[in-house]
Amino acid sequence: MIGAVLRYLALLPINLTFVFLAFLLSPLLGAISLLAGPRLPGILQWFSTLDADLDGGISQRVKGYKAGLAGWGLWWQRTCWICRNPAHGWQSELLGMPAAGSIIVRQVISESPKNQWYVMETAKGVRLFCFKRDQPLFGGFYLKLWFGWVIKPYDGRNHHYAFQIGPKRS
Template identity: 70%
Template structure:
């Protein structure tokens, strides 16, 4: 377990760099998408999500994301989507753990749906962990804390690196 924690800590600086770049570039990437469509080309898509385009909030039914927007409102919605999911592509393909053959080896340590622990292992024997904690605050807001590598492979290829501290609304 200590090796996976050390790996996690070693990846943290590069993750913070990519997330910071995603926030800084989000208005420009959203503007680029206004001309070229909601899928950013090549590695640029790594600043957003691999499992959805920049209109993913609409398709996934995320609260506050509206269909059929144009102009500034569409640009703003796409900017917000990048900021909601900053650098998920980098976190998956560069910092992620391969999903093929990976397995949960300790199971869910807590059965509280708002607090989950997982210890997992890749097919090659590399262990990794996931800790998710959503704590209720007020008025439907939660404090979202996710650390480790996400237990679900959103892109079907990798468990992406997670360092998320923020608010979420149900």
């Protein structure tokens, strides 16, 4: 388990660099999407999600995302989607770990406050962890904390690297 934590910490600066680049480039990437369509070409898609295109907020029914937008409205919505899901492709393809044959070797879930702790092992015996916590704040808001590697392989191949701190509404 110590190896998984050290691996995670070693990758943290790389992850933060890609997330910062996603935020910084999001207006440009949103503009490119107006020409290229909702799926950015090549590795540019890695600045967003691999399991959804830049209009994923619509199909996933995320509050505030609307169908039928064009021009500045569409650019803004896609730019916001990139910022909502920054660098998920990089986190999966470059920093992720193979999901095929991986198993959960330990699982601890508590309800108050909601904590989830998982230890996984890849088919090659590499240990990974995932810690999720929803810290209650006020007025139905929570602080969402997510560290480690995501259990569900969103791209169908890899447990992607996760470092997420942000607000969540219940």
